[in-house]
Amino acid sequence: MSFVKSGLKYRTFAGGIHPLDDGKALTRNKREITAPLPKTVYLFMSQHIGAPAKPLVKKGDIVRKGQLIGELQGFISANVHASISGKVVDVTPLPLPTTGVKSPAVIIERTEEDLWVDGANVISDIDSISPGEIRKCIQSAGIVGLGGATFPTHVKLSPPKDKIIDTVVMNGAECEPYLTCDYHLMLDKPQEIILGLKLAMKCIGCKKAHIGIESNKEDVYRLFKNILADESDIKVDLMEVKYPQGAEHQLIKALLDREFKPTQLPLEVGAVVINVGTAFAIYEAVKFRRPLIQRLVTVTGDGVENPQNFMVRLGTPVKQLLEEAKISTNISKVIFGGPMMGIAQSNLDTAVTVKGTGGILVLKGAKQWESHACIRCGRCIDSCPYGLNPSELSITCEAKEFALALENNVMECKECGCCTYVCPAKRPIVHLIKFAKAEIAKQTAQRTVQSQQK
Amino acid sequence: MELLLGAAITLGILGMVFGIGLAIASDKFAVKVDPRIENINEVLPGANCGACGQPGCSGFAQAVVEGKAPVTGCTVGQAVVAKLVANIMGVKFENRERVVAVVMCHARGVKNKFTYNGIKDCRAANIVGGGFLGCDYGCLGLGTCVDACKFEAMYMGDDGLPVVIRERCTGCGKCAAVCPRKIISVLPETKMVHVRCKSLDKGAVAKKICLDSCIACKQCEKICPYDAIHVQNNLAVIDYNKCTSCGKCVEVCPNHTIIDFAREQSLAMYTVEV
Numbered sequence: 001m002s003f004v005k006s007g008l009k010y011r012t013f014a015g016g017i018h019p020l021d022d023g024k025a026l027t028r029n030k031r032e033i034t035a036p037l038p039k040t041v042y043l044f045m046s047q048h049i050g051a052p053a054k055p056l057v058k059k060g061d062i063v064r065k066g067q068l069i070g071e072l073q074g075f076i077s078a079n080v081h082a083s084i085s086g087k088v089v090d091v092t093p094l095p096l097p098t099t100g101v102k103s104p105a106v107i108i109e110r111t112e113e114d115l116w117v118d119g120a121n122v123i124s125d126i127d128s129i130s131p132g133e134i135r136k137c138i139q140s141a142g143i144v145g146l147g148g149a150t151f152p153t154h155v156k157l158s159p160p161k162d163k164i165i166d167t168v169v170m171n172g173a174e175c176e177p178y179l180t181c182d183y184h185l186m187l188d189k190p191q192e193i194i195l196g197l198k199l200a201m202k203c204i205g206c207k208k209a210h211i212g213i214e215s216n217k218e219d220v221y222r223l224f225k226n227i228l229a230d231e232s233d234i235k236v237d238l239m240e241v242k243y244p245q246g247a248e249h250q251l252i253k254a255l256l257d258r259e260f261k262p263t264q265l266p267l268e269v270g271a272v273v274i275n276v277g278t279a280f281a282i283y284e285a286v287k288f289r290r291p292l293i294q295r296l297v298t299v300t301g302d303g304v305e306n307p308q309n310f311m312v313r314l315g316t317p318v319k320q321l322l323e324e325a326k327i328s329t330n331i332s333k334v335i336f337g338g339p340m341m342g343i344a345q346s347n348l349d350t351a352v353t354v355k356g357t358g359g360i361l362v363l364k365g366a367k368q369w370e371s372h373a374c375i376r377c378g379r380c381i382d383s384c385p386y387g388l389n390p391s392e393l394s395i396t397c398e399a400k401e402f403a404l405a406l407e408n409n410v411m412e413c414k415e416c417g418c419c420t421y422v423c424p425a426k427r428p429i430v431h432l433i434k435f436a437k438a439e440i441a442k443q444t445a446q447r448t449v450q451s452q453q454k
Numbered sequence: 455m456e457l458l459l460g461a462a463i464t465l466g467i468l469g470m471v472f473g474i475g476l477a478i479a480s481d482k483f484a485v486k487v488d489p490r491i492e493n494i495n496e497v498l499p500g501a502n503c504g505a506c507g508q509p510g511c512s513g514f515a516q517a518v519v520e521g522k523a524p525v526t527g528c529t530v531g532q533a534v535v536a537k538l539v540a541n542i543m544g545v546k547f548e549n550r551e552r553v554v555a556v557v558m559c560h561a562r563g564v565k566n567k568f569t570y571n572g573i574k575d576c577r578a579a580n581i582v583g584g585g586f587l588g589c590d591y592g593c594l595g596l597g598t599c600v601d602a603c604k605f606e607a608m609y610m611g612d613d614g615l616p617v618v619i620r621e622r623c624t625g626c627g628k629c630a631a632v633c634p635r636k637i638i639s640v641l642p643e644t645k646m647v648h649v650r651c652k653s654l655d656k657g658a659v660a661k662k663i664c665l666d667s668c669i670a671c672k673q674c675e676k677i678c679p680y681d682a683i684h685v686q687n688n689l690a691v692i693d694y695n696k697c698t699s700c701g702k703c704v705e706v707c708p709n710h711t712i713i714d715f716a717r718e719q720s721l722a723m724y725t726v727e728v
Contacts, residue, residue: 100584346568346583368571398573428572435578 012240015385041315050076066120079142085112141285146277173246176338196283262412303331303362333366380419390419397432505626553625599629674703
C-alpha cells in the first residue's frame with residue numbers, strides 16, 4: 001500500500017496517527033555522546049520477555065565488564081551481563097521500571113578498571129561463520145529486541161522448520177515521537193548495521209532483506225541507498241511519517257504488502273522483523289564477541305535543558321543521566337520510552353535503564369484530564385491500525401463485561417495508544433483494555449487450575 | 455343460524471381432537487423433574503452469587519439433588535438454609551460455622567508513590583506501576599470489594615479502608631476474589647484476633663512505609679501459649695486451627711498490627727455510650 005504525498009510515493013498502512021509536533025527536533029542534531037561511567041549499576045534479571053535469568057553471582061563477588069551474571073532459563077529467556085567491572089554489592093528484589101513489580105537485580109559497584117572479561121572483545125571472522133554459530137553468539141550475548149519489545153533475538157532467529165522465512169525486515173522507522181536514538185545509530189554506524197542485518201539473514205538462511213525508513217530521515221535513507229547501491233537483495237524504502245509505522249504488522253504491510261492476524265507472528269507471512277539497534281548489537285556480538293551491555297538512549301523533553309543521545313551502560317541510574325542532561329526543577333512526568341507506549345516512572349531513585357529503554361522523556365506540565373462517557377464519534381476506529389473497535393472495547397471493559405470484550409477481540413489489541421491519543425472524551429481506552437486483558441488472563445489461569453484439579 | 459351451528463360443531467370437534475392429542479403428548483413426553491430441585495430452589499436466597507461454585511441458585515439446587523454439592527454448600531444462607539436443604543433431601547445436617555470476611559490491612563500513614571488518575575478500580579490501578587500505594591501489599595482503597603458485595607455488607611470507611619458489617623456478611627467471598635492484593639480473607643466468625651497486615655517487607659522497611667505494619671519482631675510468636683502464630687517471610691501469620699482468640703498477642707504487639715475484634719467492638723460501644 002502506498003500513499004502519494006507532495007509528489008513522492010511513500011509506503012504506509014491504514015490507520016495510525018501523527019502528532020503535529022513530534023518533538024524529534026530537540027535531539028535531531030545532537031550526535032551521540034558516551035555517558036560517564038556509572039558508580040553503581042542495577043542489573044535486573046528480567047530485562048526481556050520470557051522467563052527471568054538466574055543470577056550466577058553472589059554478594060562480594062568481583063565481576064568484570066561483559067561477564068555473565070544471569071543465565072537464561074528456558075527457551076524464551078536471555079542472558080544478562082555485567083555492564084561495569086566491580087564488586088557485587090547485593091542481589092535483591094527491586095521494583096522493575098517497566099512494571100513496578102519487584103524483580104531480582106544484581107547491584108554492582110565500580111571498583112575495578114573498566115576492562116573486558118576474558119573471551120570478550122576479540123575480533124573474529126564473520127565471513128566463514130556458520131548460521132548455528134551466529135545464533136549461539138547472539139544467545140550468549142543476551143541480545144533482545146532493542147526496539148522496545150525486548151523479545152529474545154535468538155528465539156526470533158530460530159523459526160520453526162515448517163515456516164519458510166524469505167525476508168528479513170529491518171525497522172528504521174522510529175515512529176515514536178521524541179526519540180532519535182535509532183536515527184543517530186543509523187547515521188553513525190550504517191556499515192555495522194548492514195553487516196548485522198546480513199548476519200541475521202545468514203542465521204535464518206534467507207536471501208532477501210527490506211529496510212524501512214520514515215521519510216523524516218531522508219539523509220539516512222540516502223546514506224543506506226549509497227552503501228547498498230550494488231546490492232540487489234537488500235531494498236531500502238521510505239515510509240510515511242506515521243505512528244505505529246515501526247510495529248511489525250504495519251511495517252510488513254507497508255514494505256511487503258503482506259497481512260497477518262494481530263495475534264500471529266510475522267513468520268506466518270515469511271518475515272522476521274529486527275530493529276536497527278538489534279542489528280548493531282548482533283554485529284557487535286558476532287564480530288567482537290561483545291555482549292549487550294550498553295545502548296543508545298535519547299534523554300529528551302521540555303523538562304531537560306540539554307536533551308541528548310547518550311551511549312549508556314545498562315543498569316545506569318536514570319538520575320545520573322538526567323543530571324547530565326540538566327533536568328529542570330519543576331518537572332511533572334518522567335516516561336521510559338516514547339510518549340505513545342512509554343511507561344511513566346513513579347520513583348526516580350530506583351529507576352534504572354534496562355535493555356528496552358530507548359528513551360527517557362522528561363515533561364514539564366503534563367496535563368491531567370477528566371475522562372467522559374464515549375460520544376461515539378468513531379475517531380478511535382479510524383485511527384486503530386489493527387481494525388478494532390476501541391470505542392466498543394472501552395465501553396465493555398468499563399462495564400467489566402470481559403467476556404463481551406473477548407468477543408470483540410480485545411486480545412488483538414497491541415496497546416499502541418492511537419485510540420487514546422485521538423479520543424476527544426479523553427477516555428483511558430488503553431488502560432481499560434490492559435485491565436481487561438489482565439483480568440481475562442487471570443480468569444483463564446484460574447480455569448486451567450480448576451480443570452487440572454478435576 | 456345454520457352457518458353458526460356448523461362452525462361451532464367443527465370448532466368443537468377440532469378442539470376435542472387437539473385436546474386429546476395434547477393430553478396424550480403431555481403424558482407420554484413428560485420431562486420428569488425431581489420435585490426436590492424446585493423445593494430447594496425456593497428455600498435458597500436467590501442472589502445467584504456463585505459463592506457455592508455452581509452457576510447460580512438453581513444450578514446449586516440441581517447439584518445438591520444430583521449429589522454433586524453438599525447440603526451445606528450455600529455459604530450465603532448459612533445454617534438456616536443448610537437445615538432446610540437438609541430437610542428436603544432427608545439427610546442429617548451438621549452445623550457449619552458461620553464465616554465472615556475480614557480485611558487484613560490497616561494502612562495508616564502510607565504515602566502514595568505517585569498521583570493515580572486512571573480507572574477507579576483496584577484491579578486496574580494495581581497494574582499501573584505496581585500500584586500507586588507506597589506499600590506494595592496494602593489496600594488501594596478504590597472500593598472494588600465494596601462494589602462486588604451483593605449484600606451491602608461492606609462500605610468504605612473514613613480512613614479509606616473497606617469495613618465489613620459482620621452481621622450482614624454472608625461469607626460468599628466475592629470481595630476476597632476481586633481484591634488484587636488478596637487482602638480479604640473469609641474466616642469463621644468466632645475468630646476474633648487478626649493480623650491486619652500483609653506486608654512481606656523487612657521490619658525496618660515496613661515500619662517506614664506504614665505505622666500499623668507488621669515488623670516481624672516475633673513478640674507474638676514468643677507469647678502465644680497455643681503455638682498458633684508464626685512469623686513467616688517477615689509477616690506474622692495466625693494458624694486459625696490452633697488460635698483460641700485469647701488475645702495475648704494483641705497485648706504485646708508493639709505496632710498494634712494484631713487486633714482483637716471483640717475488644718474493639720466493646721470499646722466502640724463504650725465510646726458511643728459516653
